Amino acid sequence: MxxxxxxxxLIPLACGGGxxxxxxxxxxxxxxxxxxxxxxxxxxxxxxxxxxxxxxxxxxxxxxxxxxxxxxxxxxxxxxxxxxxxxxxxxxxxxxxxxxxxxxxxxxxxxxxxxxxxxxxxxxxxxxxxxxxxxxxxxxxxxxxxxxxxxxxxxxxxxxxxxxxxxxxxxxxxxxxxxxxxxxxxxxxxxxxxxxxxxxxxxxxxxxxxxxxxxxxxxxxxxxxxxxxxxxxxxxxxxIGAGIPLLEGFLTAEEKASLRAEVKRLLASAARVDITADTSVRAGDVVDLFVAVTNNIAAHNFPTGSTFNRQAWVEVVVRDSDGRIVFATGTLDAGGEPSGSSLAAPGAPELLRLGSILVDERGEPVLFPWRAAEHVSNALGPLRERVFRLRVPTGRAARGPLSAEARILFRAFSPTALRALGLDEYAAGLEIHEVSRDRIRVELRPP
Ligand code: HEC
Ligand code: HEC
Ligand code: HEC
Ligand code: HEC
Ligand code: HEC
Known part of the structure; x- marks a missing residue:
């Protein structure tokens, strides 16, 4: 044995990473x-x-x-x-x-x-x-x-x-x-x-x-x-877990609807987001938003299991009194992926990622686990809380109150990953589940 x-x-070492x-x-x-x-x-x-x-x-x-x-x-x-x-x-x-x-x-x-x-x-x-x-x-x-x-x-x-x-x-x-x-x-x-x-x-x-x-x-x-x-x-x-079978015909429409409801219920019990900020800020100032994310599960991380396939992240959107978006992270980009700072969008607010990614020796993200050298996880431990601080600039002409909304979102697979696997037909069927949501108003005093 x-x-x-x-x-x-020993074999993988002999294979030299693939x-x-x-x-x-x-x-x-x-x-x-x-x-x-x-x-x-x-x-x-x-x-x-x-x-x-x-x-x-x-x-x-x-x-x-x-x-x-x-x-x-x-x-x-x-x-x-x-x-x-x-x-x-x-x-x-x-x-x-x-x-x-x-x-x-x-x-x-x-x-x-x-x-x-x-x-x-x-x-x-x-x-x-x-x-x-x-x-x-x-x-x-x-x-x-x-x-x-x-x-x-x-x-x-x-x-x-x-x-x-x-x-x-x-x-x-x-x-x-x-x-x-x-x-x-x-x-x-x-x-x-x-x-x-x-x-x-x-x-x-x-x-x-x-x-x-x-x-x-x-x-x-x-x-x-x-x-x-x-x-x-x-x-x-x-x-019941976090997955809903994508293959047509595995479940009847009725079974799928009931599974979807159960998955949503399980996910809604999994984690919670609370958003706070300085209650009164002057227009032109930077508003500090504090987004607290708590894993409600006493047994394991949120997310858990195949976290490198799953997507769990926090979306934060701040709007002015006219409903215009003045700050956003984690909203979907043109490719259907949660947006955040990257080479494509330098200077954008960072993506508040809760899942994990696999990276190769150079630190580049990889899709296939056997090509990975490291597994980098942001998952929250059982009953653990993490607070993200976001700095939201406001213009001197900005009109309050601002409304800031944070949501924990979960999706079983990345559509980009499914497309890379030649599974385009399933990418469209992916669903984003809202795990938790919180919203506050931030009053703006004149500059
Ligand atoms: C992934 C593993 C797994 C599979 C697959 C599985 N079972 Fe079970 N089954 C269990 C476990 C674990 C228990 C006991 C759970 C406990 O006591 O907490 C159990 C319990 C049972 C019991 C005892 C009564 C009960 O509900 O506790 C029966 C009968 C049973 N299973 C039948 C089946 C049949 C028939 C199938 C296939 C159609 C099946 N199981 C598939 C893991 C499995
Ligand atoms: C002809 C009927 C019959 C078939 C077919 C049958 N079982 Fe059972 N099985 C029983 C009965 C009766 C019990 C006892 C139930 C009780 O005590 O309540 C039982 C009990 C069990 C238990 C519980 C054992 C324990 O001590 O917890 C499991 C697990 C189980 N069966 C699995 C299976 C699986 C898997 C198959 C198919 C390979 C199968 N059974 C096929 C009649 C059947
Ligand atoms: C023999 C191997 C095996 C055992 C034992 C087993 N599982 Fe699994 N389980 C799997 C595999 C493989 C999948 C994924 C199937 C797929 O979707 O391709 C899975 C899927 C699941 C899922 C669904 C995950 C999702 O994303 O929705 C849950 C929940 C789960 N298992 C719980 C359990 C629990 C609890 C036990 C112990 C009672 C158990 N499993 C025992 C192999 C196993
Ligand atoms: C206190 C309740 C609780 C216990 C105990 C528990 N889980 Fe979970 N589990 C959850 C909740 C809630 C979710 C949904 C959130 C998530 O996916 O992280 C979940 C999700 C999962 C998933 C799906 C993850 C995914 O994204 O595909 C798997 C697999 C799983 N659990 C396995 C286990 C295993 C194995 C154990 C035991 C070692 C276990 N769970 C114990 C509550 C529990
Ligand atoms: C140790 C047992 C085990 C081995 C080995 C294993 N898997 Fe799995 N696989 C699982 C379990 C358990 C799950 C469910 C986990 C979850 O949902 O979080 C799963 C889920 C998956 C899923 C997601 C299924 C879905 O539709 O949600 C894919 C894809 C997958 N495995 C691919 C692979 C590939 C590729 C390999 C080989 C590199 C592999 N698995 C080896 C146990 C295993």
């Missing part, structure tokens, strides 16, 4: 989650649809979730296609090890694989048995789960009733945050940490209070775990 882990971390490895020995592998030879049989796993015959509610919820979407997601597929080309197939298991642990360990994901040739169970992505056939956790990142296809179905019902379909077993691991960590904490081959909601959770106020990921992302309700069974404390299998 130790030698294989060493290989995992060159194509050559020769069969350089196939990127790992005994647990990216084995050279299959360690499980694909036909040892059942389709979610079969589970749905008895576990109706769980099946219906799962089918609308990101977990069911993990392998058909066009954004995922577009990234994988670029990586396949870049490494000539040698690293093809890397991106698939969490999006389809069964397909990757079962020999369906091979160097140079084509999504069109994959087995149905692989395309089910994070399907029922990729979680319920987990026996233990070898590491809290990079698909660290130990799968046991011949074992019982594990869950958190302490005394499950006997079923002819499968054996059941109580598993405390399934009720713990570390269970999610196996896939939600992600390190690139280079060792660069890309996603770490679990790392953020450890040491958070939520962890101290014993609140696990499931407590927020799998809220409980009463109902039968199986058609006709006794009433249990069930856990929602919708896993």
């Amino acid at each position: 130790k030698t294989l882990r060493t290989i995992l971390t 060159g194509s490895p050559s020769g069969p020995d350089e196939l990127l592998s790992d005994e647990l989650s990216m084995p050279r030879e299959p360690t499980v049989a694909l036909d040892g796993f059942a389709s979610a649809e079969q589970c749905g015959l008895c576990h109706e509610a769980h099946y219906l919820e799962w089918s609308t979730s990101g977990h069911a979407y993990a392998m058909i997601d066009p954004v995922f597929r577009a990234f994988v296609a670029v990586r396949q080309e870049h490494y000539g197939g040698k690293q093809d298991m890397f991106c698939l090890q969490c999006h389809s642990p069964i397909g990757t360990r079962g020999g369906d994901i091979v160097p140079g694989f084509d999504f069109a040739d994959l087995q149905p169970i692989t395309l089910e992505g994070v399907t029922c048995e990729s979680c319920h056939k987990v026996a233990s956790l070898a590491r809290p990142y990079n698909s660290g789960h130990v799968l046991d296809p011949d074992g019982p179905m594990r869950g958190t019902i302490a005394e499950p009733i006997i079923s002819a379909a499968h054996e059941s077993q109580f598993s405390p691991l399934h009720g713990a945050a570390s269970f999610c960590a196996g896939c939600h904490d992600l390190r690139e081959v280079s060792g660069l940490v890309l996603e770490r909601p679990y790392g953020e959770w450890q040491g958070s106020p939520a962890a101290a209070a014993g609140v696990q990921c499931q407590g927020c992302h799998m809220p409980s309700y009463e109902g039968p775990a199986v058609v006709g069974g006794p009433t249990r404390r069930l856990h929602r299998h919708t896993w």
Whole structure:
């Protein structure tokens, strides 16, 4: 195990930040989650649809979730296609090890694989048995789960009733945050940490209070775990996050509308903005605006997860008494990106970015994580507050009162990034969610 882990971390250095490895020995592998030879049989796993015959509610919820979407997601597929080309197939298991642990360990994901040739169970992505056939956790990142296809179905019902379909077993691991960590904490081959909601959770106020990921992302309700069974404390299998599937047809219009409402509700609970200023200023002075941003989540950063793909920022717009904009940051530019100071707009107010960016050795932003040397994050820690000070110049002729409005905005992807991936058709469908908003009036005394 130790030698294989060493290989995992040494290969990227040998590749020198992105060159194509050559020769069969350089196939990127790992005994647990990216084995050279299959360690499980694909036909040892059942389709979610079969589970749905008895576990109706769980099946219906799962089918609308990101977990069911993990392998058909066009954004995922577009990234994988670029990586396949870049490494000539040698690293093809890397991106698939969490999006389809069964397909990757079962020999369906091979160097140079084509999504069109994959087995149905692989395309089910994070399907029922990729979680319920987990026996233990070898590491809290990079698909660290130990799968046991011949074992019982594990869950958190302490005394499950006997079923002819499968054996059941109580598993405390399934009720713990570390269970999610196996896939939600992600390190690139280079060792660069890309996603770490679990790392953020450890040491958070939520962890101290014993609140696990499931407590927020799998809220409980009463109902039968199986058609006709006794009433249990069930856990929602919708896993609401910040994403809304872009692929047409994955959700019905009704499902999409209800997911959108849930995502908006979750995001509205995530963070808050408060804006303050000197209450009385003379026209011609510089007004100091203080924009305080607070992460309301006790469990992890805002934003969290794939923050380098996500966009979270603060938009601030100041208008004079005629409604004319006298100052703005974070409004959309012609390309649909939040504006702020850049080479294109020198001297403009800085963009108040809350997400993260990946940069190469020269400090230039990069889209593909495997080309990144550094991950620079502005995300707010659990329950943390940050105050931005903005200096807004006013003219001597300016007429008050000024109105200043601040909004925290969130978007799942940058339209520029989607266009760079050849996904123009989805760029138009991206939605900007308002997380929080605050507004003040600033009186202006004559100069
Ligand atoms: C450690 C497990 C793991 C590995 C390995 C992994 N992912 Fe993911 N991926 C996830 C998780 C978990 C999410 C959801 C995170 C979130 O929404 O914040 C995700 C989300 C994504 C998304 C966003 C999906 C959407 O529509 O919102 C893309 C794109 C993606 N991954 C691409 C990749 C690529 C490319 C690779 C290989 C470089 C990769 N992933 C490797 C676990 C993994
Ligand atoms: C023929 C009906 C049937 C089918 C098909 C079925 N199950 Fe079950 N399952 C049950 C019954 C009955 C229970 C016990 C429910 C209870 O005690 O309330 C159960 C319990 C469970 C539990 C809870 C275990 C625990 O101790 O917490 C999980 C998880 C589970 N099933 C997953 C699955 C998955 C995944 C599939 C598909 C591969 C599946 N089941 C297929 C009938 C079925
Ligand atoms: C106290 C409630 C709470 C707990 C506990 C919690 N989360 Fe979250 N989570 C949220 C909220 C609110 C959001 C939406 C804001 C955001 O995206 O940061 C969110 C968003 C997410 C997202 C989507 C991020 C994105 O932009 O795609 C992922 C993935 C996630 N959480 C994973 C986890 C994991 C893993 C754990 C456990 C280690 C966890 N969460 C624990 C409240 C919680
Ligand atoms: C991403 C992992 C994951 C996937 C995929 C998943 N489950 Fe679960 N499931 C869990 C966890 C975790 C729990 C226990 C949550 C807790 O106790 O906090 C659970 C609980 C259950 C239970 C026990 C009753 C309950 O609601 O607590 C059943 C039955 C079940 N799942 C069936 C299914 C079926 C059927 C599918 C596929 C249609 C499925 N699960 C997909 C993680 C998963
Ligand atoms: C076997 C790997 C795996 C496990 C285990 C797993 N996840 Fe995920 N999860 C993923 C992947 C991959 C995605 C992203 C799918 C996509 O959109 O492409 C995801 C997406 C999500 C999202 C949606 C994020 C968004 O942007 O909307 C949430 C929320 C989430 N998972 C929560 C959890 C929680 C909570 C647990 C633990 C109970 C868990 N997951 C366990 C792999 C996993």
